[in-house]
Amino acid sequence: SSFGISGTNAHAIIEAPHRPEPSTAESRDEDAGPDRRTGSVVAPWTVSAHSEDALRTQAGRLAAHLRTHPELTATDLAFSLATTRAAARHRAAFVPQDRSAALTVLDALAEGDFQDAAVDTARPQAAPVFVFPGQGWQWAGMAVGLYDSAPVFARALDECAAALEPHLDFRVLPFLRAEAAAAQDRPDTDLSTDRVDVVQPVLFAVMVSLASLWRAHGVEPAAVVGHSQGEIAAACVAGALSLDDAARLVAVRSRV
Template sequence: MLEHRAVVLGSGGVGALGALARGVPHVGVVRGVARSRVSAVFVFPGHGAQWAGMGAELLEREPVFADAMAECGRVLEPFTGFSLLEVVRSGVGLERAEVEQPVLWAVMVSLARLWASVGVVPSAVVGHSLGEIAAAVVAGGLSLEDGARVVALRARVIAEELVGLGGMVSLALPVSEVEELVGRWPGLSVAAVNGPGSTVVSGDVAGVEGLLAHCVGAGVRARRVAIDYASHSVQVERVRERLLEVLAPVVPVSSGVPFFSSVSGERLDTAGLDAGYWYENLRGRVRFGDAADGLLADGRSVFLEVSTHPVLAVGLQETLEAAGRFGVVLGTLRRGEGGAERWVTALAEAHVHGLPVNW
């Protein structure tokens, strides 16, 4: 096996070849050192990856992606009433939960299909909140139809009963410090732990605004998540019975691909991904950091975020560093970079780190 690898991208031209020959960095050259017997954990994020135009260029350039999106659109439309492909091409409606969530799910599932078409398949999967629905489908624990049911009907319940009641804030602090901090505002709680120094808080509007104002004054790095509801908080309890009812038809099965749960923080048999699980996925704390620790303990060290923008890369890198482990965190698309050039770059990055890309 050739361990030291480089890919010269077409956009780099002759200058990239010269830079490679001289051993100097160049934007048109992707380099890496490959390890043998490398396989990837597919990572699916939740909110934060969306942007107008995501997936639109690939629809026109990559037939595998386009076919997968058309299939997702067929199973979504009975639940959503809108055309997935029209929304992706126009970007209209992505500010609404009942549109944004199904579209994100479809794009992630279709990107996983695109990776598989070039020989890169998951050795395990992990998802974050909404991303767990895509992870379950890709692993084989949910049918495509059941995945569409979960993401679309749950998003509709959120839009009708939770939107406007709360918000979420991402903090660059460890969970121990955040738990002490949120105790100052009634109605706030820790929503997600993404890594040793990456924590998300959710709760009512007044609490979120108070927390943000405090962080600005204290010099704590914080940003408001671009949603107006409080996932993973006590507010979700008001929709419990409705969610259990609309998701009751879901029939999960055991999958052949290991599924690491961000609800339990451990590996889970996907036969347990019933309506009750998807309520807990929305109500409980996202234990993504625990799931990542479990993956490391299971010998996994290459993480491929299958998304339209890398959202979980920082938390994963923090987890690797805290564990003192060598690992690689890769992505797929990026905000504003969703076409053929970005896709080929993602393939190059995967190849130079040893993933079996079939060029």
């Protein structure tokens, strides 16, 4: 692909995946994985705490618990540590072959010896940034499938189209649908027009609607950034511009 006037052209050769021969009932029994109850599955153990000292204490407590309850398998404990404990900032992980190996590592962790475990401090999770590009990524058929399948996106696109309509000599959704239909008979996927006063308002509507869809799924940006006319979409999504003001601005700008 080529993004705007620059980019990298790449080609990929794809073939059908290998289809393994169906196994017989006998081979399925032989190849079946070990029962989790036997403790023969090798699984990672995870320990975490809010400080390094607390991590050492936690490892010591876990070792004592393991010695007190010999009926617990290594696999059961690994499963519980991974699924029932909150992950604190200071973390250690190791993969013991059996209970004895687990006790050896836990005892070492309790003494401050971290050689046999992967120990690190988790970084705060970074929040996403919404990036709004300029002109050049448009294609015939864009947004139509999403409009028909995602009600949140459809409502947002309708609102954008209504805000743009007083400033345009065409309607956004009929244009997108006509492009999608025409693309069926064209060898390429470019829009049928290179009119800037058409392409830019359409891209604005699609970008703002995509942001609404992400937000509906719980993805809130920590920041927004835009390039060229994408700056207007970014300002709108950030609340710096109202939808009506942003629509008027992008329409007027596209005619300059």
